[in-house]
Amino acid sequence: MAFLQILFLTSLSLFFTPSHSQLSLDYYKQKCPAFEQTIRDTITNKQITSPSTAAATLRLFFHDCLTNGCDASILISSTPFNSAERDADINLSLPGDAFDVIVRAKTALELACPNTVSCADILALATRDLVTMVGGPYYNVLLGRRDGLVSKSNYVEGKLPRPTMPMSQIINVFKSNGFSIQEMVALSGAHTIGFSHCKEFSSGIYNFSNLSQYDREYNPRFAQGLQQACKDFTKNPTLSVFNDIMTPNKFDNMYFQNLPKGLGLLRSDHGLYNDPNTKQFVEMYAADQNKFFQAFAKAMEKLSVYKVQTGRQGEIRHRCDAFN
Structure with missing residues (x-):
C-alpha cells in the first residue's frame, strides 16, 4: 500500500x-x-x-x-x-x-x-x-x-513545425514537446482563421511535376484559383491566401471539413487528412464541432502552462520587447 x-x-x-x-x-x-x-x-x-x-x-x-x-x-x-x-x-x-x-x-x-x-x-x-x-x-x-x-x-x-515538413516529422516535433497526435491535430485547427503567404505553398501549385502543374491533393478549381491569386508572389512576397476559404474570419470546424474536399492550403494540411495517424481525428472534428472545441480548449490549457516560469524565475519586464 x-x-x-x-x-x-x-x-x-x-x-x-x-x-x-x-x-x-x-x-x-x-x-x-x-x-x-x-x-x-x-x-x-x-x-x-x-x-x-x-x-x-x-x-x-x-x-x-x-x-x-x-x-x-x-x-x-x-x-x-x-x-x-x-x-x-x-x-x-x-x-x-x-x-x-x-x-x-x-x-x-x-x-x-x-x-x-x-x-x-x-x-x-x-x-x-x-x-x-x-x-x-x-x-x-x-x-x-x-x-x-x-x-x-x-x-x-x-x-x-514547418508547413513543408512530412506529417511524421510534424508529429515528432509535437511529441518532443509532450503533445499527443490528437492534441496536435486539435491545435492544427487554429488554421480555421488566418492566412498563409503564397511562398509557403507555391511549390504545390506551380510546376509541381512533369505530369501536373499542381499537386493532385488540391481540388482542381481551388488549385487554379490559388495560381491566379499568387501569380505575382515573386514580385510581392506579402501576397497571401486565407487558410480557410469558406469561413476565414470565424473560428469553427470548417477547416477540417475542407480537407477531404482538397481545400487545404498547405502541404501540412493535406498531410493531416492523408496520414492514417491523423486522419481519424480530422474526420472526427469535421463531423462534430463540439468535439473539436473541447479538444482544442484542453490542448490550449496544456500548451499555455508549457515550461512556464514563476516565482523568482524570470522577471516582470518594463516593456515587452526588451529585458529589464
Whole structure:
C-alpha cells in the first residue's frame, strides 16, 4: 500500500510541476484588478480595426510557447549583441498586428498597475480572449507567469513545425514537446482563421511535376484559383491566401471539413487528412464541432502552462520587447 501511495504521489508530481502550482486563475485579483478588463478593451479595439489580429496573436502564442515555453521570449527585439527568437527565419513572417496588440496592452497595464503584469500573461490571456471573440471555445488561463530572460534565434530551429515538413516529422516535433497526435491535430485547427503567404505553398501549385502543374491533393478549381491569386508572389512576397476559404474570419470546424474536399492550403494540411495517424481525428472534428472545441480548449490549457516560469524565475519586464 505504501508503495502504491508513493507511486501515486510521484505521478501527480510529474503532472503538477512546482511552476504550475504557483499559477492561479485569480492571480491579479488583488495585485491588478483592472487586468482582465484592460486586456479585453485593448484587444476589442485592435480586432475591430484589424480583423487579422486574432489569428496573428494565436500564431504568435504558439511560436512563443513551443520554442522555449510560454515566457514571452518571442517578443524580444534583437540587438547588435543578440539575434532574438523573432528573427529566426520561421518567425520573420509573424504578423505585426500580434506584436502591436501586446505592446498596447502592456502600455495600458503599466499605467494602471506598474511593474506588476508579465508580458507572458498578457499574451496568454489576449490569445484566449481573441479566440473566443471570433467564435472559438472558452478555456481557462492560469496566471502568474514570469517573463523569460533568454531569447535566441538559434534556439528555434527544430522546435516549430514547418508547413513543408512530412506529417511524421510534424508529429515528432509535437511529441518532443509532450503533445499527443490528437492534441496536435486539435491545435492544427487554429488554421480555421488566418492566412498563409503564397511562398509557403507555391511549390504545390506551380510546376509541381512533369505530369501536373499542381499537386493532385488540391481540388482542381481551388488549385487554379490559388495560381491566379499568387501569380505575382515573386514580385510581392506579402501576397497571401486565407487558410480557410469558406469561413476565414470565424473560428469553427470548417477547416477540417475542407480537407477531404482538397481545400487545404498547405502541404501540412493535406498531410493531416492523408496520414492514417491523423486522419481519424480530422474526420472526427469535421463531423462534430463540439468535439473539436473541447479538444482544442484542453490542448490550449496544456500548451499555455508549457515550461512556464514563476516565482523568482524570470522577471516582470518594463516593456515587452526588451529585458529589464
